[in-house]
Amino acid sequence: DGGITQSPKYLFRKEGQNVTLSCEQNLNHDAMYWYRQDPGQGLRLIYYSQIVNDFQKGDIAEGYSVSREKKESFPLTVTSAQKNPTAFYLCASSILDYNEQFFGPGTRLTVL
Amino acid sequence: GQQLNQSPQSMFIQEGEDVSMNCTSSSIFNTWLWYKQDPGEGPVLLIALYKAGELTSNGRLTAQFGITRKDSFLNISASIPSDVGIYFCAGRLPGEAGNNRKLIWGLGTSLAVNP
Numbered sequence: 001d002g003g004i005t006q007s008p009k010y011l012f013r014k015e016g017q018n019v020t021l022s023c024e025q026n027l028n029h030d031a032m033y034w035y036r037q038d039p040g041q042g043l044r045l046i047y048y049s050q051i052v053n054d055f056q057k058g059d060i061a062e063g064y065s066v067s068r069e070k071k072e073s074f075p076l077t078v079t080s081a082q083k084n085p086t087a088f089y090l091c092a093s094s095i096l097d098y099n100e101q102f103f104g105p106g107t108r109l110t111v112l
Numbered sequence: 113g114q115q116l117n118q119s120p121q122s123m124f125i126q127e128g129e130d131v132s133m134n135c136t137s138s139s140i141f142n143t144w145l146w147y148k149q150d151p152g153e154g155p156v157l158l159i160a161l162y163k164a165g166e167l168t169s170n171g172r173l174t175a176q177f178g179i180t181r182k183d184s185f186l187n188i189s190a191s192i193p194s195d196v197g198i199y200f201c202a203g204r205l206p207g208e209a210g211n212n213r214k215l216i217w218g219l220g221t222s223l224a225v226n227p
Contacts, residue, residue, distance in 0.1 A: 004154075042115065042200065042219040043155075058214065090154050099143040099204050101215065103154030 003027065004104035006091050011109045013085075021076045021107045023091030030096035032074035036060060037088040037106075046089075049074055050096060078109065085111045118201055118218030126226050131188040133221040135201035143204040144184035145215065146175050150197045158199075159186070191225050198222050 004025045013019045025032065034046040045058030049068040063082025068074055074093075078085045088108050092101040116135045125131060135144070143162055147155035159170050161177035161184060168175055172189045184203070188195055202215040 006154075040219065043217045045214055048214065088152075092154075099215070100145060100157055100160050101202075102157065103147075106152070106154050108152070 004091060004093055004102060006104040006107050009105065009107060011107055013109070013111050015111055016080045018080055019078050019109065021078065021089055021109070023074045023076065023104060024072055025093045026072060027093055027102065029093035031094045032068070033092040033101060034066065034074070034076045035090040035092065037090060043090065046076065085109060116201055116203060116216055116218040118221055120221055122222040124224045124226065125191055127191060127193060129191050131191055131223060132185065133199060134183060134185045135218045136183040137203060138182070139205060140181040141203035142206045144177050145202040146186045147200045147202065148197050149200065155200055193225050193227050196223055196225050
């Protein structure tokens with residue numbers, strides 16, 4: 001089945017450690033996105049990518065980094081510079097010229 | 113970043129009741145999207161709207177693109193327990209290619225249904 005996978009579902013890390021969240025899609029979508037969701041805050045855009053080897057900062061990119069070496073993959077690294085990394089992280093993808101974004105199941109990151 | 117005004121923030125209704133929620137913006141949008149999110153899961157697209165005045169249904173759900181292009185409404189008829197979740201609106205501003213890939217999101221309407 002086509003879709004977006006995120007792994008793992010739950011992730012625990014110690015403060016000060018970098019951690020990479022996986023996002024893979026087999027929908028052949030050009031654009032991919034990373035969002036952060038906190039209770040009562042809605043979805044906030046971290047980074048997005050429209051084509052391979054290119055990406056742009058979203059509204060809250062500080063403390064995060066991404067890469068887009070393959071069309072299917074858009075991993076997100078939460079660095080130790082991110083002040084409050086505990087959150088629910090959502091990956092999405094879309095066809096480039098269409099507005100509808102399709103989401104993965106999310107990864108809940110807890111930093112202890 | 114810019115956000116949409118989504119209301120109500122939460123609703124608690126009886127099974128079988130109809131539900132209405134809306135999103136408003138100070139800016140004109142050329143796309144409105146409505147999503148539903150179950151606890152601990154990613155949002156699922158319910159309805160997409162592309163033209164001012166457009167009225168679109170998806171089963172018991174009906175959404176409308178406001179004529180002013182600054183608002184959108186979602187109605188759920190005859191609610192059932194599985195309608196529980198958070199409903200988000202999202203919109204896209206007209207503008208230059210690239211920057212307009214971003215969606216502007218509401219903060220969500222949390223719906224609880226009493227069986």
